[in-house]
Amino acid sequence: MIVLNINGESRSVDVPDDMPLLWVLRDVIGLTGTKFGCGIAQCGACTVHLDGVAVRSCVLPVAAVGTKAVTTIEGVGASAVGKKVQQAWLDIEVVQCGYCQSGQIMSAAALLAATPEPSDAEIDVAMSGNICRCGTYVRIREAIRQVATGQKVAPQTLPNEAPNQAAATGQVLSFVRVEGVA
Numbered sequence: 001m002i003v004l005n006i007n008g009e010s011r012s013v014d015v016p017d018d019m020p021l022l023w024v025l026r027d028v029i030g031l032t033g034t035k036f037g038c039g040i041a042q043c044g045a046c047t048v049h050l051d052g053v054a055v056r057s058c059v060l061p062v063a064a065v066g067t068k069a070v071t072t073i074e075g076v077g078a079s080a081v082g083k084k085v086q087q088a089w090l091d092i093e094v095v096q097c098g099y100c101q102s103g104q105i106m107s108a109a110a111l112l113a114a115t116p117e118p119s120d121a122e123i124d125v126a127m128s129g130n131i132c133r134c135g136t137y138v139r140i141r142e143a144i145r146q147v148a149t150g151q152k153v154a155p156q157t158l159p160n161e162a163p164n165q166a167a168a169t170g171q172v173l174s175f176v177r178v179e180g181v182a
């Protein structure tokens with residue numbers, strides 16, 4: 001039996017030591033807000049906090065968690081920073097399909113807790129491991145800036161997707177169209 005501290009609650013789970021924390025959270029405890037994307041620490045969808053530090057739960061054996069506090073997307077709003085990040089995400093209308101956004105919010109909250117006024121370069125480094133196939137990167141950065149500065153930007157002034165994402169999407173659609181005609 002392994003005892004975990006998750007979102008301030010003690011949870012006992014009867015699972016193998018090497019089961020990834022993500023599996024335990026989703027399939028054993030039922031906290032499905034944390035998502036599975038790649039399973040190899042490459043996309044960030046599974047990001048949770050361990051003692052406030054952003055980690056990839058898909059590659060973290062549950063036995064390695066020990067007594068560290070696990071915070072998931074279901075619990076991040078209990079902290080002042082987490083609550084501000086969630087509000088900024090709503091204000092800036094960041095979310096598109098939503099699949100990556102739990103991980104994005106967890107990485108952003110960890111960044112802002114450690115570095116309350118990050119530079120754009122620090123934002124880019126901290127968020128570089130979180131992939132968004134919908135290309136919401138511009139709005140994510142703006143939401144982080146809002147938390148850092150308290151200054152709000154009207155969401156309608158922001159693009160829906162990053163310029164390079166639009167180009168990439170265009171290329172894919174163009175390829176599909178040509179292939180379809182051929």
Ligand code: FES
Nearest residue numbers: 037038039044058
């Ligand atoms: S599912 Fe963990 S990093 Fe992609």
Ligand code: FES
Nearest residue numbers: 097098132133134
């Ligand atoms: S909002 Fe769709 S993958 Fe990020």
